[in-house]
Amino acid sequence: MKKGKPDEIVDAVTQRLQRDYQSLVNEPVPDKFLELLAQLDEGAGQQDPVSDDTPLAGDGERPDASSSNE
């Protein structure tokens, strides 16, 4: 592992990460997502999703192999 950067640089990058991420969170959600949920709520969802990516009870189920590090 490489040597750590001075704390102030790491802090500045972390703050910037939070700032940039928060700006993404604050973006308006496109109508298409609300329409999709409305369709699903009305039983119009016609997909039969693959279940292997869906955890069974709140957390923990893994995808089909260990995490990649591409």
Place this chain on the structure above:
Amino acid sequence: MAMRQDLIALMPNLRAFARSLCGNPTRADDLVQETLVKAWAKQDTFQQGTNLKAWLFTILRNTYLTEIRKRKREVEDVDDVLAGQLSVAAAQDDYLDFTDLTEALQKLGSDQREAILLVGAEGLSYEEAAAICGCAVGTIKSRVNRARNRLAELMHRDEATAA
């Protein structure tokens, strides 16, 4: 109806996580859409009173990993030599100045990227992030720490200028 309202409330976070994870707005929206469909179809397996955000993030993360494995296999199948050349080219770009944090995030391995996003950006606890990633709390702490240091390496010139 309650599930629908909960999903609407969490959608901005899902989109932000997806955008930061894959670095591509179009792919991110596809990922969120797929996550919503899966969550809706499997909502009876979600235990009321447990952490819905963590459950949704797990679905999104697993969907994303499945997709990149699929893509990786396709690239390897098509042209192993070309894939190797792309990998070298990416490594040579490692120390560019990044003005876009999203770009820098994509230079991290996916393990570190998801860890720093869940803990450092989304504000989840180490325990929640570990549950989502299916690993030990100590592993998440280590990944977050390495990701912070790596981002600092990638962006330090830019941050120093801004300070």
